Amino acid sequence: MKQFEESMYQLIVETSTVLPADVRDAIRKAREQEDQGTRAALALSTIAGNIDSAETNVSPICQDTGMPTFVIHTPVGVNQLEIKKHIKHAIQRATADGKLRPNSVDSLTGANSGDNLGAGTPVFHFEQWEEDQIEVKLILKGGGCENKNIQYSLPMELEGLGKAGRDLDGIRKCIMHAVYQAQGQGCSAGFIGVGIGGDRTSGYELAKQQLFREVDDVNPNEDLRKLEEYVMEHANQLGIGTMGFGGQATLLGCKVGVMNRLPASFFVSVAYNCWAFRRMGVLVDPQTGEISKWQYKRGKGNAMAAADEAAKEEKQPEKRREVVLQAPITEEQIRDLRVGDVVVINGLMHTGRDALHKYLMDHDAPVDLNGHVIYHCGPVMMKDEHGEYHVKAAGPTTSIREEPYQGDIMKKFGIRAVIGKGGMGAKTLKALQEHGGVYLNAIGGAAQYYAQTIKKVEGVHFLEFGIPEAMWHLQVEGFAAIVTMDSHGNSLHADVDKDSLEKLAEFKEPVFA
Template structure:
């Protein structure tokens, strides 16, 4: 199978850079259902642009390329040991070429392996079957949506929707609650796979298996087909919307599977996936390792209809209160007076230098000085994909990461260093909101997953600190121009995220009564 390694490299590149046709159609349906002149509508337009840009540039759709997970079915006699070695080599090459971000981190030391290899990474599941071809499926599921996976043990009392029993209606309540709890932190509008039954491990595995189904297929189990249709119709009534901005489109796909369970256990496991639904598969000729077929429709077959100019004109002519926010250009460093003038809904365009900072940096800054002056600065919750050549470092992908992880640190760090703006996705909690009021700061929500859209706004890498944390966690100093994000938490105590969460909780309560 001398061509198997090259085939795996091609599979990785295609999965990372080019959303398949069924996913693109789902995103296009979402855009058609959303008012283009709202925040959610503008977010979907940005998403569509980003999908096209990633395909054209052959660069990661989202900078978080997740934990590569391979599901492989092989005929009897296939050498799985050699296949695994070839996959490792392909992963190393794809990481070196900037198609995968180095994401394999030692759980005890925090050290990044730098090549996506390490104990347990990548994830490779082999299973024999009676067919002659090798079937390889790959999913790249980022940490932001992975963190919104959830598992229920029935019976249970669920916030907002009441008692969930060990029946189809209890399962319905679990799934509705799973969509609600994700809010915008999993980069909605998203897709969910649901596993009913099994134990804690096999239930989650079944849920993830559902994500390999085609978006437009029909569940062969009549009751599960009805439940999938119900969830698709009603989850979008929660009003969470794209990026948690509010709106009509919260869920783009729901797939449900069931397996037997122990009498004492009744698990409902939900695997949440962001709009950047990166999964692909190939059939391999065992004698050569060559790809004979791709298992999901090529993305290039489905146009994204991304038209930023049309969206902008719709916003200008809109009567919606939601889009009446101003567009404000800010040059760093930023003053407190400039920040105090901003309100939720304003669009801020950043020029100048900003600095990336994620989990490792926030923890470090709690007890240490910063390597540079951060007074008036902008911190970007981002772990970029970076490449280095003879001219220096270059940004290949740079969308925002989920901000809520930094909630234990953010308020203290804002005040300690004089930081004026934080950019991320999904919003932050009450501690940060209070600090924004007291200190004079603002939270700006960028569009999650739009790694190519934002990378083009970065004109130069001015430097880097803390490379010992690994590329994603290092503190990159980036010169930007035209970097736009929406004010969703201001210095006056207003939080769009808190408002949407409360509103969706009220709507969730409407689904308490039995349906099945």
């Protein structure tokens, strides 16, 4: 199979940079349904442009290229060890070429392998089948949406929905609750795969298997078909919306599978996937290793941006206050901002994620952060022949992980603005009030959109943490985000959570007999 490694490289690059046609269609429909002039409409417009830019630039749609997970069907007699070896080589090459972010981290030492290889990385699921070709499917599921996976053990009490029993109605409640709890932290509007039954491990695996189904397929099980249709109709009535900004589109796809269980156990496992739903598949000739067929229709061209422009022409968006800020930023400038303002940042910005926040709690910062901006981001970086770094992808990561640290670090170093996605909690909100700070929500997954605003990498500290966790110093121009938590105690995230919980309670009564 001389061409197999090259075929796997093509599969990885395509999965990372091009959304399949069924996913694009779902996003396009959401864009058409959303009210013009809203924060959600603005987010979907950015997403549409980002999808087209990623394809044009052959660069990652989202900087978090996740844990590469391969599902492989082989004819009897095919050497699976050779397949693993070639895929690992292709993974290393794609990482070196900036198509994948180095995401394999030693769980004990925190060291990043740098090439996406390590114990358990990538993930392989092999099965034999009676076909004469090799099928390889790949999903790249980022950490933000992976963290919003959830597993329920029935019977149980669910917030807003009451008792969920061991029946179809209890399952319905679990799925609705799973959508609610994801909010904007999983980069909604999203897709969910649901696994009913099994044990804790096989249930999650079944849920993830559902994500390989096409968005518009029909479940052959009549009960599950009705369940999927119910969830799609009613989850979008929760009002969570794109990025958790509120709006019409919260869920873009729901697929449910079922397997037998133990008498004592009844698990409902939900795998949440963001709008950047990166999964592809190929059939490969076992003799030559060449791709004979792509398993999903590949979405090509600039149809996303074209559809977005058409929507804008139908109805002009409402005017929204736009404020341009240049770091260092004063407390007076921050106190003038309110939830809903669009902030455009020019000048210097610093990235910081989990490792840096933990470090800064007990150490001094390597640069002056007074009046400056911290961006929750783990970019994809490439070094040129002159030793200079260039940004290949740079969208926000989920901010809530920094909740234990953020307020203290802002006060300690005089940081005035934090950028991320999904919002933060009460501790940070209180610190914003006391210190004079603001939280800005960038559009999750829009890694190409934000990479284009980064004009130069000024430097880097803590490369020993790994590229995603290092502290990058970036010169930006026209970096736009929305104020969702201000210095006056207002939080859009808390408001949407409260409203969606109230709406969730409307689905408490039984539906399926």
